[in-house]
Amino acid sequence: MARKAGALETMPVSRYARQTRWGLMLLTGVMLAFLYLPIAFLILFSFEDASTPGLPITGLTLHWYQVLLSDTAIQTALLTSIEIAVVVTIIASVIGTMVAFPLVRGGVRAPGTLRLAFTMPIMIPGFLIGIGLLIFFRQALHLQLGLYTVVAGHLVFTIPFVVLIVASRLQGFDRHLEWAAADLGASPWRTLRHIVLPLIAPAIFAGAVLCVTLSIDEFVITFFTIGPQQTLPLYIYTQIKFGVTPEVNAIATVILVTTLSLVVLGSVLLAGGRRLRHRTAE
Amino acid sequence: MAEMNPQLDRRQFLKLAGTVGATAGLGAFLAACTSGATAAPATAAPTTGGGAATAAASQAAASATPGPTGTFNWLTWGDHWYQAEMDAIASSIGIKANITSFSDNIDAYTKIQQVGGQVDLVSGDALWVPHYYESQLIDPFDINSLEVASQLFSIARSFKIWTSPAGYLGYPNGWAPIQITYDPAHVTPGADSWQLLLDPKYKKRVVVEDQPVEVMAYMGKAAGVQDPYNMTDDEIAQAKALLVQLKPNILRLAPQATDTVAALKNGEAWIATINLGADTAVMDQGGPKLTTFTPKEGSIGWMDSEMLVHGGANQNLLMPFLEVHEQAEYVAANFMINRRPLFNEKAYKLLINQGQQELADHLLYNKPETVNTMTLKGPGSSTQKVIAAFNDVFGS
């Protein structure tokens, strides 16, 4: 943080620097507003009287939140979704990052082909992956379906995202840092742990965030690979005959508020920790 | 150097949080994996149908001798159960249902085809039931061995398509025809035919479902086809011609009933194909008063049932479960939640006692023989060609 501020201060200010900065800030703000516009409606509909979410609003009520509190089925479904997403994210982030290194640094014979191979799961519609896995698991492997088969199914299409993101970060990574560390006597493992990983952490973070996003709302592959369990997307997407009620808006609002609070809380705690460290360091 | 320390702090924190989170996640995940049944313990206060729940539960508890307990796996639609009922049944006879949902018969069929006995009870429509039977995926049973079956309309216990030499193929649940509904404020009243959908006056005012086979079946009916799920090439061509006429009228192909109801509710759509009863939902939510009719050329419809999956590990729990789940009190409460007719005759009488006769009659509850006038949904031989025709019309 300190170094960034330094760079800004010493930079020769071009004629347009201030306008650029304010312009970019405006764009960011407008885009954030655009992203949250449907969210505002989502939250609004969770309070609406009618049993189908949508305009016009005939009245406001807390009824759907009450329904949510006593609906153990949807709560269990949500918890299952979260469990799956957490496990998938951890495994995919680790495996994907591991693949990125040989891919970029010449550990494999045909990196271009391998990268293409890892892009393929993104090209195939989820339906096909789901059906293929169902047939493979049942007829070739005779497995009982369960949450672990769901995790396996999710890994197929989340790992490519991690691989691609981390690989694009690794490309052009300044090897001199590693070589300097080696000169100073660090083993490859220590170099990895203390130099490389911290520097590519933002890419791994971005990949992990993508994994959670992809997994937590995945419906098609989940349907075909799950056993006698339920996830939240399954619950929502399968109400085709009689439609969803604003209860799903309520649970979406709860998810949103909880995770945003955790994010804010986490950043406040960490910022506090850093300030404390600065103070004691002086 | 001061910059290294904040990084360590953050890393330490993240490491700690990560370890805790991962352990918790993995632990919970492994627990869930091994337990298999994730049904939650019964909660205290049921919401709707509270009185009905306790009444039926105590009745069942009084009449039943202590039977097997445990959890079974049920693949079904969301309107076949409600949480308060499941909690009450779990606490009264100790049988829990581990419910997974699906949306189309074909999805459930594909799943059961592959996983077989990993599911114990599966719900299915009309002509899908004999299809399951022919594929040897379900076990027939003697429906009259269930005491609660005497509460059904007699017609429901003797559907030919659900009868086999080895017994009845499924326990009947509910039914509905597809109807056409319209807003008389914008649409000339008095329509009685599928042709209403094709009237060029209503450009972008019609909502139909995003179901290629069903929509082509509607057009087949409009063209006078007898069996729209097994159409000949000529009939498909006729239906396709009508579909081309329909296309400019379509506002949207609705993926869910929610979308149809929402479009009618806010006035974007004036005409729609719906399951019987969806019009009451629109009006209840502040939408316009709608007129509904069954097209004179004949309609499509469904009737569903619960089937016992062959090889299910917990099949012994199913009969005791059905004895309680299909009691009139629960069925009546289900009707009030989901608003479409069911096959339980005693529940109809209960509804009359509760003052709901008008609603029940409006939804044809006491006329289960209507199912004989419907073309029943089911797997057909023209599926592939029909999809090809649909793609041709709705592609660019």
Place this chain on the structure above:
Amino acid sequence: MTAETREGAAGSAPLAGSSNSIGARLGRAVPALPGLAVLLFLFLVPMGIMFVFSFWRTNNDFKVVVDWNLDNYLRFFVEGTYLRTFVKTLIMGSLVTLSALAIGLPFAYFLVRYTGRMTQRVILLAVIVPFWTSYLVRVYAWQAILGENGALNQFLMGTGLIHTPTDIFNYDDPGVFLVLTYLYFPFALLALYASLEKFDFTQLTAAQDLGARPDQAFRHILLPQIRAGIITACIFVFIPILGEFLTPTLVGGAQSSLIANLVVNYLRQAQFAEGAALAIIIAAFVTVVMIIFRKSFRVEDVVTSG
């Protein structure tokens, strides 16, 4: 000291990680093994099964029966609707990718350049957390905004800007375009951020010291170094759009079907052989394009100094 050196030159640099013995090479490839295992067993094998299916056909019993034929592949080329819809999907995908990049790049630039690391993470999470709620529920909200009696029209009419409800978004392609941009923007953003984050902004200082205009510095210094990120962002947006069928259904009308809708119409009715063939043709197309432009997708490490 800013010249890029190719990997050949790296051989003369200190030797950490550049030994060429079999053992060393094998050792370097080991980390890729779990990923390769997943790819092989959970993707290639099941897709191999579907590939074989695509040459057979589905019977009335929804079973795929052995009946070697090319009908399922010919269908894509013979019946005009698939080609036309495919072209439309390519155009839609390109437009969405361009707009996601056009917004994502300044957004990511702002984050990396003007905010600290913690703020960056908070904002990124703020962008993506709404995407952890149900897709369906968020798109329903868009319907409420874009529809004929939706919030947008009510706003425009209420402020007197228009007098009859605007029809542009009314269950038609522009609505699909808008919602697709909304849905895929975070993917582009994350990919661009990950790549932009490593960029050393003092290079722009140096360039300007040497007399470059800001936009020249941007084009010749910044863009080449984040090219990998831009390409990744394109992959993250464009390719999934080729498989998007829910958004056209939810927000589009009768004319908004994209190629995935046509494919899914088959798959949803368990016509796996027919659907698989169509999906494989699309994947093959993307693969061919990526092979033709493989120079742009070059992944071998280039060593930068300075």
